[in-house]
Amino acid sequence: MAQAWRCAGLSWTADGPVLIWDGGRRSALTWGKTVAFGVAEGEVRTCVGARGNACPLGAPVPARSTGARCEECARLDRAHSVAADTLADDPRPYRVYLAWFGPGMTKVGITAARRGPARLLEQGAVCFSWLGTGPLMAARRTEELLRAALRVPDRIPYAAKRAARAALPAIAEERAGELAALHARAVALSGWPESLDPAPFAPVDHVAAFALDRAPAPVGEVGELVAGGAVSGELVAAAGPDLHLATDRGVLVLDTRLLRGWELVPAAGQGVAVPVRALKERTGAQDGLF
Structure with a gap:
């Protein structure tokens, strides 16, 4: 019987995307590399637990869930996150950033300074500035100030980010244009905390890092994994948790969050034998109410 592995998620390093496996094993992903795995017959997707602890119930989770956690573990995980405001005494410095995902789609967020731009790569930000x-x-x-005064959201549904990547301007300066205007409006606001040091506008573009400038446009996305199914394709681009794989069905987007919770084995054949759906089209411009 082939050895099974449990994926712990996709991470981004200075050298590109890396798949992390339970136990600490890492698989660097390079352009042109074949990504191939399957799910054994009879397997059930189970909760990945919270904060490094296994789910005490080993609860089953839906195949289409990107969180891969049961309700209780999801609650515990969020209760200890920066977003939950439970780490008010954290002495480490944090950075506020502005991120752009496509025309008319920007957000504000924060990340630990020690992480550098990793958070922006993980979110699939096409362009950003501190x-x-x-x-x-x-x-x-500061994040709340921008939300209230400028109606800049701090969250954007990932399906919307994916759809926005389908219509990116070809010129980097154009991709940075909306961020430049937003940055200027943000630093002009009154009410900034005195302890926050403003940063000048210095856009960082991730189109080349994601290989979106040379990869064919995707034609669909993997909807879910299933017992007995398999995925095999050549990596041509990646953004956030998404891998763009050239397959026998064309280039498909695989959200690696769908891998978590499954026991994965080497693929027995070539091609894609899981549900595939059309990419969602963008429905309209950002309205600040995400």
């Missing part, structure tokens, strides 16, 4: 650095609560107050 806005300022300071203590966690000062960064949080």
